Amino acid sequence: SRSEITYFGAGPAGLPTSVLEKAAEALVDFGSQGLGLAEISHRSALATSIINEAKADLASFLDIPDDYDVIFMASGGTGQFAATAYNFVGSWVARKHKEIVGDSNDPKLIQQLKETVDKDLKLDYIITGGWSQKASAEAQRLFGEEHVNIVADSRKSNNGIYGSIPDESTWNLSRDSALVYYCSNETVHGVEFQEFPKSLAPGPDGKGPIVVADMSSDILSKKIPIRNFSAIFFGAQKNLGTAGITVVVIRKSLLSPALPQPSAALMRQLGLPIPPIILEYDTIAKNNSLYNTLSIFDVYIAGQVLKKLLQTYPNKVEGQQAVSQKKADLIYGALDAYPEVYKVFPEKTVRSRMNICFRVTKGGDTDAAEKAFLDQSTALGLTGLKGHRSVGGVRASSYNSISLEGAEKLVKFINDFATS
Ligand code: PMP
Secondary structure, three states, rough: HHHHHHHHHOOOOOOOHHHHHHHHHHHOOHHHHOOOOOOOOOHHHHHHHHHHHHHHHHHHHHHOOOEEEEEEEHHHHHHHHHHHHHHHHHHHHHHHHHHOOOOHHHHHHHHHHHHHHHHHEEEEEOEEEHHHHHHHHHHHHHHHHEEEEEEEEEOOOOOOOOOOOOOOHOOOOOOOOEEEEEEOOOOOOOOOOOOOOOOHHHOOOOOOOOOEEEEEOOOOOOOOOOOOOEEEEEEOOOOOOOOOOEEEEEEHHOOOOOOOOOOHHHHHHHHOOOOOHOOHHHHHHOOOOOEEEEHHHHHHHHHHHHHHHHHHHHOHHHHHHHHHHHHHHHHHHHHHHHOEEEEEEEOOHOOOOOOEEEOOOOOOOOHHHHHHHHHHHHOEEEEEEOOOOOOOEEEEOOOOOOHHHHHHHHHHHHHHHHHH
């Protein structure tokens, strides 16, 4: 039964049982109206109130300022690889158009804009694991390699293997890039940025590069300096809710009316692609996430998770952050205590608090040792620990639904296995 299992899966992750029980009721009959939340119209007042409440609770928990909007999309994290590239290229072109063309109809100025695009349009990517690599590959597919600048790639200084974050002094940032993209926590490779990169920080005038981050696997687990970002996005299925909705937090000055996206006709003249309408942030934001049918049931679950977090932690995300850190310290501490038995993949300074990736080398036969580790842990109700198929080993995902007691059970097993 659920109470006997501690599920360390990397995503979808476990959800609080109390939230699922409430959601199960809401799926069948919400508020005794004879209809469930997967059946009600997304155009109803109830749908809008569920969306607005989830937005407000997210803003409260993460301390998102008023000049940022929160939108829900059905894209998945992977859809955001395309959405971020499309939308921030659009914003870059809109800015350049203002500067170079303004209100003029002079074809020479459009030609000049096109030359600027060809020469200067750059999308910057910091690659620290499989997910940021995939995002950069998507940008290359959509805009061409000539427009994508790899700022740093952690495999280069580490024999082709992920597990570090290149020193910022080696980063090759473009001037005036359409976006600088990074993934704050690499779910597969267990690498997490411990703090906001110094070289991307805004200057004293508050101005800085256009920074965009994928926070799919560490959102709601630590305090974020939201104002340093133009946008952050995350799939719901780790710390927020069920797979099916993806959240984008975006600075309003990048949306209409401040900065509308360029017209399709202009983008065609410039030889640039435009996004499918369902990936256009401006359109989704203008419609309060209801441009097309959104899964209100998934938004409801996310909203209930947020309510539970707000009830549990009076000091909001900082309360959760303390618990997340404590769990990670306990688990890494146990692994480090037996260097002959366990080898954590990533460098110590970049270890993820969320996805703890290691090999089991006990007795010298890693395959056999890992099989024994996984078989024995599963038998004890510690499940979902198998590493990602591309890297093998063991991965303990310590998302918010893993309690301190759950982490302590794993720690006890790590100790017992090492000494048995
Ligand atoms: N980014 C990160 C950091 C992820 O962990 C994942 C999925 N686990 C994705 C992006 C892709 O998300 P999705 O499967 O929702 O497309």
